Amino acid sequence: xxxxxxxxxxxxxxxxxxxxxxxxxxxxxxxxxxxxxxxxxxxxxxxxxxxxxxxxxxxxxxxxxxxxxxxxxxxxxxxxxxxxxxxxxxxxxxxxxxxxxxxxxxxxxxxxxxxxxxxxxxxxxxxxxxxxxxxxxxxxxxxxxxxxxxxxxxxxxxxxxxxxxxxxxxxxxxxxxxxxxxxxxxxxxxxxxxxxxxxxxxx
Amino acid sequence: xxxxxxxxxxxxxxxxxxxxxxxxxxxxxxxxxxxxxxxxxxxxxxxxxxxxxxxxxxxxxxxxxxxxxxxxxxxxxxxxxxxxxxxxxxxxxxxxxxxxxxxxxxxxxxxxxxxxxxxxx
Numbered sequence: 461x462x463x464x465x466x467x468x469x470x471x472x473x474x475x476x477x478x479x480x481x482x483x484x485x486x487x488x489x490x491x492x493x494x495x496x497x498x499x500x501x502x503x504x505x506x507x508x509x510x511x512x513x514x515x516x517x518x519x520x521x522x523x524x525x526x527x528x529x530x531x532x533x534x535x536x537x538x539x540x541x542x543x544x545x546x547x548x549x550x551x552x553x554x555x556x557x558x559x560x561x562x563x564x565x566x567x568x569x570x571x572x573x574x575x576x577x578x579x580x581x582x583x584x585x586x587x588x589x590x591x592x593x594x595x596x597x598x599x600x601x602x603x604x605x606x607x608x609x610x611x612x613x614x615x616x617x618x619x620x621x622x623x624x625x626x627x628x629x630x631x632x633x634x635x636x637x638x639x640x641x642x643x644x645x646x647x648x649x650x651x652x653x654x655x656x657x658x659x660x661x662x663x
Numbered sequence: 664x665x666x667x668x669x670x671x672x673x674x675x676x677x678x679x680x681x682x683x684x685x686x687x688x689x690x691x692x693x694x695x696x697x698x699x700x701x702x703x704x705x706x707x708x709x710x711x712x713x714x715x716x717x718x719x720x721x722x723x724x725x726x727x728x729x730x731x732x733x734x735x736x737x738x739x740x741x742x743x744x745x746x747x748x749x750x751x752x753x754x755x756x757x758x759x760x761x762x763x764x765x766x767x768x769x770x771x772x773x774x775x776x777x778x779x780x781x782x783x784x
Contacts, residue, residue: 467677474675474749477722478769481749494754499674499724588770661681 463504464651471654473500473623475588480625480638483538483581490552490573491629498626504647510622515637516541516605523601523608524574528582530593532642532650534621536578539608540636545570547632571598581638589653609639621647667715667783668694672704672731673747674723678771682718682747685776701726705734713739716783719764721748721755729755732762745779747771 484495523539623640698704719728745765759766765782
C-alpha cells in the first residue's frame with residue numbers, strides 16, 4: 461500500500477486546501493452564497509475499496525469532470541445531488557423551469573461552472589509547483605458517484621489517491637463535493653513535487 | 664524591535680513550520696508558540712501570558728478559526744489576531760473585518776507573513 465509520511469500528507473492536504481479555497485470563492489461568487497468547506501480527507505486505496513468511501517449513498521448525482529495533466533495528473537470532479545444541480549444552475553442562470561432533468565443548455569452551463577470552479581482550484585496548485593496544467597474540456601456525467609468518479613478499467617486494480625472535500629451552501633441546503641482522483645504513477649509524481657515543496661522550507 | 668511572542672494556530676504542521684521559520688528568520692529573538700487546534704489554544708489561554716499576535720487558520724478539525732476568535736477575545740480582549748487562510752471567500756474576509764481581525768490569504772510567503780506581522784503595529 462502507498463503510504464505518505466506525516467509531513468508529506470500534511471503538505472499535500474495544505475496545497476489542495478489552497479486550491480479548494482479558491483474554488484469555493486469562485487462558486488460563492490456565482491451563487492452569492494457562502495460555501496462552507498469541510499477539512500479534506502485523503503486516502504490511498506484500491507478502486508474496489510474506494511467505491512465504499514464515495515459520497516452519495518448510491519443516489520443519482522451530477523458531476524463535472526476535468527482531467528488535469530501537468531506536474532502530476534488528476535481527475536478533478538465537482539458534484540452535487542441531481543435535484544440540487546438543477547437548483548444551482550437555475551439560480552445562477554436566473555431561469556425558472558419545472559423540468560426534472562437538465563436540458564442540454566443547462567448541462568453546458570453546468571460544465572462551464574465546473575470549468576471555472578475546477579480551474580480556480582488547480583491554478584494555485586500549479587503556481588505552488590511552478591508548473592502548468594493542461595485541462596481537458598469539462599465533461600458532464602450523471603449517475604451514482606461510482607459512475608461519476610469512474611477510473612479506467614485497466615487502472616481499477618491499482619492504488620488510487622482519493623481526496624474529498626464537502627461543500628455546503630446553507631441557504632439553498634445544498635451539499636456537494638469536490639473530488640480528486642489520481643492513480644500510480646501520477647501519485648508518485650505528485651509526491652515528488654510535494655517533497656520538492658517541503659525541501660524549500662526545511663533546508 | 665523588542666522581543667515579541669507570536670502564537671500560531673493551524674492544524675497543518677507544514678504551515679506552522681513555514682510561518683515560524685519566516686518569523687524567526689527576520690526576528691530570531693522572538694518567541695513563536697504553536698497550537699494545532701482550538702482546544703489546544705483554549706487550554707493555552709490560561710497558562711501563558713498574552714502574546715503580541717495570534718495567527719489563526721479557519722478550516723480546522725473541531726472549532727473553526729472564526730469561532731475561536733470569539734473565545735480568545737473573552738480573555739485577551741485586545742490581542743491582535745490575523746486569520747491566515749486558504750478560504751478566500753468574500754464572506755470570510757467580511758467576517759474578519761466585522762470582528763476586527765486581520766485577513767491574509769494563503770499560500771504562506773515572506774510577504775504574507777510580513778503582512779500578518781504588520782497587524783501588531
